[in-house]
Amino acid sequence: MAAAVRFRSFVGHTLSLAKWEVFRGRSRMRRRTLVATVLLTLLLLVPLPLETNRGLYTVAVRDNPDALAALREDRRFEIIEGGLERVQGGLADVAVDGLEPVSTRAWRSQSALGAVEQALKNHKLRLLSATGDPNAFPVEIEVRYLERGSEFQSLTTAVPGPGGGEVGEAPRRVPSGPLATPGAGDLVESLTVVSEVTTPSQLRPPLPFGSILLSFLFLFPTYFVAQFYSASVFGDKVQRRGEPLLTSPVGRPALVAGKMLPYLAAGFAFTAAVALGVYGEPGRGLAAAGLFLPVVLFFLASSFFVGLLSRSFKELTFFSIFLATMTSVYLFLPAMFLDVHAISSLSPLSLLARLREGGEILPGDVLFASTPLGVLSLSLFLLGAHLYSGELVFSQQSLSSKLAGISREWGHRLPRLGPFALALVLVPFAYGAQLMLVSLLFSLPPALILAPLLLIAAVVEEAVKLLAVAPRLGEPRGRALRGALLAGAGFWVGEKVLLLGALSTFSGSLLAEALYQSRLLLVPLGAHMLYTTLALFGVRLLGRRMLWPTLLGVGGLHAGVNYLIAGGLLR
Amino acid sequence: MTKGRGSGPVWALAKRELRGVAAERTLVLALFLQLFIALFSSFLAFGLVALYSPEELRGIQGPRVTVGLVGGDPGLEETLRAGRIRVISYTTAGEALRDFYSRRLAAVLTVAPPEPGKPPGSAPVELDLVLPKNDLQGTLALVRLRAPLESFEEQVRHARAPHLPDPYQLPEPARASPAMFELAYGLLLPLLVFLPGFISGALTIDLLTREWEEKTLDLLLVGPLTLRGVVMGKVIASSLLVPPQVALWLALLSLNNITTTSPHLLILLGTLSGVLLTSAAATFALAFKERSQVQVVYSLFLILAFLTSFSIAGGPVNAATRLALGRPAGELPLLLGALGGTLALLRLSGWQSKRGA
Numbered sequence: 001m002a003a004a005v006r007f008r009s010f011v012g013h014t015l016s017l018a019k020w021e022v023f024r025g026r027s028r029m030r031r032r033t034l035v036a037t038v039l040l041t042l043l044l045l046v047p048l049p050l051e052t053n054r055g056l057y058t059v060a061v062r063d064n065p066d067a068l069a070a071l072r073e074d075r076r077f078e079i080i081e082g083g084l085e086r087v088q089g090g091l092a093d094v095a096v097d098g099l100e101p102v103s104t105r106a107w108r109s110q111s112a113l114g115a116v117e118q119a120l121k122n123h124k125l126r127l128l129s130a131t132g133d134p135n136a137f138p139v140e141i142e143v144r145y146l147e148r149g150s151e152f153q154s155l156t157t158a159v160p161g162p163g164g165g166e167v168g169e170a171p172r173r174v175p176s177g178p179l180a181t182p183g184a185g186d187l188v189e190s191l192t193v194v195s196e197v198t199t200p201s202q203l204r205p206p207l208p209f210g211s212i213l214l215s216f217l218f219l220f221p222t223y224f225v226a227q228f229y230s231a232s233v234f235g236d237k238v239q240r241r242g243e244p245l246l247t248s249p250v251g252r253p254a255l256v257a258g259k260m261l262p263y264l265a266a267g268f269a270f271t272a273a274v275a276l277g278v279y280g281e282p283g284r285g286l287a288a289a290g291l292f293l294p295v296v297l298f299f300l301a302s303s304f305f306v307g308l309l310s311r312s313f314k315e316l317t318f319f320s321i322f323l324a325t326m327t328s329v330y331l332f333l334p335a336m337f338l339d340v341h342a343i344s345s346l347s348p349l350s351l352l353a354r355l356r357e358g359g360e361i362l363p364g365d366v367l368f369a370s371t372p373l374g375v376l377s378l379s380l381f382l383l384g385a386h387l388y389s390g391e392l393v394f395s396q397q398s399l400s401s402k403l404a405g406i407s408r409e410w411g412h413r414l415p416r417l418g419p420f421a422l423a424l425v426l427v428p429f430a431y432g433a434q435l436m437l438v439s440l441l442f443s444l445p446p447a448l449i450l451a452p453l454l455l456i457a458a459v460v461e462e463a464v465k466l467l468a469v470a471p472r473l474g475e476p477r478g479r480a481l482r483g484a485l486l487a488g489a490g491f492w493v494g495e496k497v498l499l500l501g502a503l504s505t506f507s508g509s510l511l512a513e514a515l516y517q518s519r520l521l522l523v524p525l526g527a528h529m530l531y532t533t534l535a536l537f538g539v540r541l542l543g544r545r546m547l548w549p550t551l552l553g554v555g556g557l558h559a560g561v562n563y564l565i566a567g568g569l570l571r
Numbered sequence: 572m573t574k575g576r577g578s579g580p581v582w583a584l585a586k587r588e589l590r591g592v593a594a595e596r597t598l599v600l601a602l603f604l605q606l607f608i609a610l611f612s613s614f615l616a617f618g619l620v621a622l623y624s625p626e627e628l629r630g631i632q633g634p635r636v637t638v639g640l641v642g643g644d645p646g647l648e649e650t651l652r653a654g655r656i657r658v659i660s661y662t663t664a665g666e667a668l669r670d671f672y673s674r675r676l677a678a679v680l681t682v683a684p685p686e687p688g689k690p691p692g693s694a695p696v697e698l699d700l701v702l703p704k705n706d707l708q709g710t711l712a713l714v715r716l717r718a719p720l721e722s723f724e725e726q727v728r729h730a731r732a733p734h735l736p737d738p739y740q741l742p743e744p745a746r747a748s749p750a751m752f753e754l755a756y757g758l759l760l761p762l763l764v765f766l767p768g769f770i771s772g773a774l775t776i777d778l779l780t781r782e783w784e785e786k787t788l789d790l791l792l793v794g795p796l797t798l799r800g801v802v803m804g805k806v807i808a809s810s811l812l813v814p815p816q817v818a819l820w821l822a823l824l825s826l827n828n829i830t831t832t833s834p835h836l837l838i839l840l841g842t843l844s845g846v847l848l849t850s851a852a853a854t855f856a857l858a859f860k861e862r863s864q865v866q867v868v869y870s871l872f873l874i875l876a877f878l879t880s881f882s883i884a885g886g887p888v889n890a891a892t893r894l895a896l897g898r899p900a901g902e903l904p905l906l907l908g909a910l911g912g913t914l915a916l917l918r919l920s921g922w923q924s925k926r927g928a
Contacts, residue, residue: 033864040871048882053757057749058898066739075884076753078898107828110897111752114745120738127699127736135732139724140695143705143713148672200720203713224867231863238784299831313777313784313862314592318600321773325607 010254017258021232051075057112060086060095060102067096067116070123076115085565098454125201137199214278214356215335215349218292221270223324226299229263233307234316256385260300267296284355291366294373299327301377305384318497346372379425419483420490423468427494430464459555465491466534466539466551484536488529531558580795588778589811598812601774605766605816609759636708636715640669643683644696644841647723651680654719671701677712678702696727718744755829761891764825764837767787767816768845768875771809776869778805780862802857806849813845814838825921832897840891843909848873 054075060082061068071077080086083097087104093112095102103113128136268289275288302323310316335349348369351361465487472483532556538550592598637657640648640663651658659676661667667679683697700716702709728735779802780786791801817838820832832839852869859865880886887909893899 033859033861033868035870036859036868040868040875042873044871044878048878051882051884051886051889053753053892054884055893055898056753056757056896064739065679070738099739099742104601107747110745110747113741114747115749115753117741117745119748120740123739124736124738127738131735133732133735134693134695135728136735137724138695138727138731139698139720141698141700141720143700143702145702145709146671148674148703200724203717203720224870227866228863235784313781314774315600317773317777317866318604319769322600322604322607326605329607533620 010251010257013251013254014258014261017255018261021259057094057115058092059112059116060092060097062096063098064096066123067120071116073123073126074115074119077119121201139200140197141200141203142197143203146381172457215352217274217278218271218288218295218349218352219331221274221327222267222296222299224265225267225270225296226303226324229260229300229319230303230307230316230320232395233259233304234310234313238310238364245512252385256304256381260304260381262302267300268293271296279356288352288355291348291355291361291369294370295327295331295348297377298373298380299324301380301384302327304346305380308384308496348373376429379429382425419469419472419487420493423465423487423490424494426464426468430457430461430491431495433460455555455559458558459551461491462531462535462551462555462558465528466535469532469536472536480534480536480540484533485529488532491532492528527558527561575918581804581807583801584791584796584801584810585811588805588808591806592774592808592812601767601770601812602816602819605763605770605820609763609820620768636677636712638712638716639670639679641667641679642684644682646726647680647682650723650726651716651719654715654722656715668701671703677708678716680716682683704891725741756892757897760829760895761823761888763820763834764817764841764891765844765877765887766820767813768841768848769877771813771845772848772869772873773866775805775809775849775852776856776862776865777855779928780860783860784862802853806846806853809849810842810846814842817841831895833894833899836894837891837898840894840909844887847909847912848876873887 027564055078056076058078058080059071060080061071062081068079071079077341080092083095084094084102086092087095087102093103093109094116096116100111101116103109271284271292272289275283275292276285279288280286303320306316306319306323310319331347331349335347335353346369351365351369354361464485468487468490469480469483472480473484534557535550535554538554539547542550635655635657637659638649638651639661640658642663643660648660649660659667659670661670664679664681667676667681670676671679679701681699681701683699686694698720700713702713705890727735760872782801788798788801792798796804818834821834821837825831853864855869855872856865859868877888880888883889890899
């Protein structure tokens with residue numbers, strides 16, 4: 001009963017605060033800005049020709065009308081008269097001297113030669129299709145894609161072993177029965193997902209690049225809405241509008257939710273409008289806007305946090321651009337591997353692209369794409385709400401002391417379990433940073449980046465745990481030790497909870513495997529506690545100046561152990 | 572005493588702003604941001620190249636592709652083997668598919684038997700290619716199969732229709748595909764030359780709007796400065812940040828083997844466009860006043876400007892590319908034009924007459 005009353009008053013407060021935010025906002029949006037925004041947006045829709053790489057290569061041509069005609073069709077070439085001597089004199093990158101191509105070993109020259117080859121081939125294809133001859137393209141290929149089971153397949157698992165066979169690949173999902181019989185063609189037909197007929201020169205990987213670029217359209221309005229939101233949060237701070245609100249009977253959650261609601265609604269409305277334009281039908285448009293909602297929420301959550309943390313407009317601008325860039329990276333990188341590698345499902349943009357291509361979207365995909373963003377947003381709002389108190393928000397303290405302030409705040413509220421709870425809430429950030437690292441680097445050779453990756457990941461984790469026990473830095477030894485143990489335990493629990501949801505799906509790339517398997521199986525709870533204790537007492541003994549060196553040292557130890565374990569696993 | 576004569580106060584203001592930037596470590600943030608954008612774009616490029624032509628990265632992704640061939644054609648089999656593909660022949664599609672499902676094969680290629688009753692050579696050769704869905708192995712197989720299949724097509728074409736045009740082709744295939752080079756010089760380098768200017772524009776907006784949002788403009792105007800002087804001071808402060816950043820990026824690029832022939836001209840190009848952008852940003856700030864509104868208009872303007880400069884032959888992006896490669900074509904007029912445009916903007920924007928807030 002009491003809970004229901006409290007909930008009703010929460011909703012009431014939230015709505016009235018939302019209304020307040022909207023009316024204040026409307027009076028401030030100038031007509032001039034609207035006109036300029038609409039005008040610039042319309043100008044952006046004008047299609048433009050691409051003129052990239054014009055005149056990138058200089059080619060010398062002599063006595064070869066075929067090559068001359070071909071190169072003239074390609075804007076990348078600046079054509080000069082001459083041959084071998086032009087390349088020797090450094091005036092041309094490459095030459096076609098009669099029938100003889102001339103190049104040097106320089107990267108530039110080799111690339112130019114490759115470009116010449118492309119131009120010649122395109123020229124030939126154009127000539128052939130102009131003839132209209134039935135034998136101009138005498139080979140037709142029908143490409144079909146078959147589902148081979150949902151296991152992620154990293155490159156390395158298919159590398160032929162020393163004996164020439166495959167390493168450790170037992171048959172996994174051999175459909176039994178009809179496949180072995182001559183009637184298999186029908187089954188292939190029924191399992192086919194994508195199928196197209198093409199010629200050899202048109203064979204391309206199935207990248208729906210257009211669809212992915214189109215999702216940029218969704219990001220723009222979201223970015224702008226987020227910018228207004230963070231400006232409003234920051235404005236409350238500068239113009240001291242926030243203080244009277246904090247003293248009112250409205251609870252902090254309602255305060256935060258009410259302020260956010262109009263922007264969330266605006267973000268949803270804008271994306272729905274864009275989606276309607278892109279998909280052309282209300283049903284799919286709404287579905288797309290819904291799939292995109294976690295992204296909008298995350299943008300708002302990070303803007304909220306940034307608005308609270310920054311001390312000046314400059315910082316606000318840089319933090320928000322930085323976060324927008326990071327978020328775009330997080331969204332675009334996996335989406336690039338749509339239909340190529342299952343890591344793509346990490347990004348909601350992949351789902352949008354699939355929706356446009358008419359592919360099916362499973363509930364599991366939606367969950368997988370939305371959970372990380374949703375959990376991160378929730379944590380950011382939670383942390384931000386705690387930051388939303390007078391002395392912290394309205395002060396001009398430095399970033400790190402504000403973060404320490406959040407930590408102190410948690411310590412006051414939960415005198416016993418503060419470090420545990422805070423470490424638990426902070427896990428998504430460490431996890432998010434690691435996801436970013438993995439998605440940024442997963443296609444580089446593992447041998448090269450494994451060590452730095454593990455080191456950065458470990459330092460991030462240690463920093464997060466140390467932040468969680470920061471308030472106990474100056475307290476008696478016993479309490480500090482208990483705090484370190486609690487922070488280690490909190491982090492461990494959070495990690496395990498996340499792993500339950502994520503590991504089952506996110507294990508494709510080798511690095512992720514190394515990162516997660518090592519912890520899941522072998523690095524126990526105790527290690528986390530030990531590292532945090534070392535870090536905390538290291539800083540106590542060495543002083544705060546040695547904070548980063550200490551973190552680096554403990555992170556190095558942590559990473560070293562992980563590396564040994566991962567190395568053992570990989571071999 | 573006439574206000575606005577003499578540049579002393581303007582410089583003093585510019586210096587104060589620069590000190591503020593240094594104190595807040597804004598510059599560090601800005602550099603970090605740009606590094607991130609560069610990393611992002613080069614990763615995007617790298618990823619695309621890796622997907623479209625893994626041959627570029629041969630050292631990294633070396634596994635040979637194993638393909639099952641059903642209903643084989645000796646010519647095709649030989650061509651595939653010549654293209655460094657392991658071929659296993661099968662008599663029925665079922666056997667091949669079973670090995671496909673057990674992941675022994677990356678792809679299954681089936682040659683359709685010629686239709687009975689038709690004379691050979693009248694209908695196209697029909698191939699059926701089965702690839703795994705959602706799997707890098709499949710993409711790799713597809714990309715590796717392209718060249719051998721093209722040369723098979725060439726053989727068939729030559730045998731059936733020798734009269735078709737056959738223009739000059741290189742006697743030996745080129746060893747490198749130009750994709751990486753074009754991404755480095757066509758996209759990454761121009762991006763890094765212009766990014767500092769983009770960011771300085773955003774900085775100018777913050778420096779200016781702060782004065783009226785915190786109501787400090789009047790205090791400044793009480794002194795020897797006019798509004799024009801205030802704007803000039805801020806534009807100068809933000810513009811001064813551009814050249815060292817461009818120089819830094821060029822140095823970092825050359826560490827990565829992306830060398831430039833005339834770095835000084837590139838720095839000049841980046842600086843001039845930076846001045847142009849900061850001036851435009853200042854004009855927006857005066858016109859729209861409220862920070863987030865100005866930033867929205869500026870961001871849209873920036874996107875528009877960047878996209879447009881990609882579509883102008885000899886435009887800024889192209890100019891940066893060609894200057895870097897030491898083959899400028901009429902870039903000098905462009906540079907002078909940019910300078911002229913900037914000065915005109917500085918003179919005509921009417922900063923003097925307008926009062927803030």
